[in-house]
Structures are given as structure tokens and as C-alpha cells.
Amino acid sequence: DAGVIQSPRHEVTEMGQEVTLRCKPISGHNSLFWYRQTMMRGLELLIYFNNNVPIDDSGMPEDRFSAKMPNASFSTLKIQPSEPRDSAVYFCASSRIGTSGDNEQFFGPGTRLTVL
Amino acid sequence: AQSVAQPEDQVNVAEGNPLTVKCTYSVSGNPYLFWYVQYPNRGLQFLLKYITGDNLVKGSYGFEAEFNKSQTSFHLKKPSALVSDSALYFCAVRDPNTGNQFYFGTGTSLTVIP
Numbered sequence: 001d002a003g004v005i006q007s008p009r010h011e012v013t014e015m016g017q018e019v020t021l022r023c024k025p026i027s028g029h030n031s032l033f034w035y036r037q038t039m040m041r042g043l044e045l046l047i048y049f050n051n052n053v054p055i056d057d058s059g060m061p062e063d064r065f066s067a068k069m070p071n072a073s074f075s076t077l078k079i080q081p082s083e084p085r086d087s088a089v090y091f092c093a094s095s096r097i098g099t100s101g102d103n104e105q106f107f108g109p110g111t112r113l114t115v116l
Numbered sequence: 117a118q119s120v121a122q123p124e125d126q127v128n129v130a131e132g133n134p135l136t137v138k139c140t141y142s143v144s145g146n147p148y149l150f151w152y153v154q155y156p157n158r159g160l161q162f163l164l165k166y167i168t169g170d171n172l173v174k175g176s177y178g179f180e181a182e183f184n185k186s187q188t189s190f191h192l193k194k195p196s197a198l199v200s201d202s203a204l205y206f207c208a209v210r211d212p213n214t215g216n217q218f219y220f221g222t223g224t225s226l227t228v229i230p
Contacts, residue, residue, distance in 0.1 A: 004159075031216050042222045043160075043206065050216055091159055097216055104150055105218060107159035 004108035006092050012114045018080040021111045024073055025094030033105060034067055034077050035091040049075065050097060082115045120209045122221035129197050130229050137192040137224045139207030149190040150208040150218070151181055160206060166190060197228045
């Protein structure tokens with residue numbers, strides 16, 4: 001299995017531009033999570049989906065952030081307009097909700113976003 | 117509320133010595149507990165988990181963790197540290213009664229000194 005795939009791996013953009021991060025979860029997984037990691041705030045959960053449905057988006061910092069999961073094999077996280085304080089590493093993770101619900105999350109390699 | 121605490125931001129240990137990275141949790145029910153490791157410029161990698169059963173759980177790369185219900189702890193241990201173990205370690209908890217969300221600790225940076 002290829003694992004969780006994220007693209008792009010690096011993104012440098014200017015303030016005010018739209019940024020779209022992409023994630024392909026592991027095949028067969030039905031939960032998907034978006035995290036943000038910074039030195040100051042550590043690892044933060046932004047939003048997660050179960051069976052393509054957003055369950056908890058309370059971690060999304062502002063209306064500038066939005067996430068979609070149109071099907072089981074693809075998700076996007078969009079920032080519009082981007083600001084310098086959005087600079088961070090964004091991780092996508094997926095897991096499978098089992099009957100016992102004990103399945104671990106598998107993380108992608110992350111997208112390092114720099115907003116100038 | 118569910119939460120997990122890693123009381124040490126930084127742990128230093130000499131190569132060959134035993135290491136411990138501490139984690140305590142707070143959940144309303146019986147917790148599912150996990151340890152992850154993050155190497156520089158990489159995503160988090162799963163190390164081990166406790167769901168039920170034996171309190172001592174063995175995982176990848178020679179790591180193990182002990183679940184202690186009375187102390188609500190799940191400390192990560194390794195008998196003999198390697199320089200290559202130097203990384204950022206995250207403890208996570210999931211309360212099976214409240215959905216599929218994981219709660220991660222703030223991370224502990226482990227440095228193994230040659």
C-alpha cells in the first residue's frame with residue numbers, strides 16, 4: 001500500500017492567494033483527519049470526516065479555511081485568502097473505523113506551507 | 117473531557133541507557149492509548165497501542181509501554197536507547213464512547229547522546 005498521499009509536499013505562496021492542499025487516504029479507510037503542526041502550537045486537529053461526512057470542524061481556525069471530501073479517496077483543505085500566520089506543516093491522516101474502533105491513524109508526509 | 121499530557125518537553129538520555137517518555141491521560145471511560153514517533157521532516161509514525169488485555173504493550177523498534185490504570189499513565193519505554201531513537205514522540209488517547217477523534221499530547225523531544 002502506498003500509504004497516505006499528500007500533495008504538494010511544499011507550497012510557497014504570497015499573502016492573499018488561494019491555497020489548496022490535497023490528500024488521498026489509504027484505500028479502505030473510512031476516517032480522514034486534517035492536522036496542522038507549528039512550533040508554537042504543536043499538533044492541532046482541524047477537521048475530521050467519517051465516511052466522507054465532516055464530523056467535527058471545531059478546530060478550523062477561521063472561515064478562510066474549508067475542507068471537503070467528495071469521495072472516499074480524496075480530500076482537500078483550502079485556505080482563501082492565505083495569510084503569513086497560516087505557515088505550517090499540514091498533515092492528513094486516515095484510519096479505519098472497526099467494530100472495536102481501535103484502529104490507529106496513518107499519517108501522510110505532510111505539506112509544508114509558507115505564506116510570504 | 118478527554119485529554120492527554122506529556123509533562124516533559126525534552127528528554128535527554130545517554131546511548132545504551134534505558135529511556136522513559138511519560139504520558140498521562142484523562143478520559144471518562146476505558147481509553148485506547150497510542151504512541152507515535154515523528155522524525156525530522158516526516159509525518160507521525162505509529163509505534164504501539166493499548167486497547168485491552170496485558171498492561172505491557174510491545175511495539176516497533178524495541179519500544180514498549182505500560183498501561184497503569186490507577187495512575188492513568190501510559191509511559192513509553194525502551195531498555196537500551198539508540199542515537200537513532202532521537203525524535204519527537206507523541207502520546208494520543210481515544211475515548212471509544214465519544215467518537216473517532218484522537219487527542220494528541222504536545223510531544224516530547226527525545227535526544228539520545230552518543
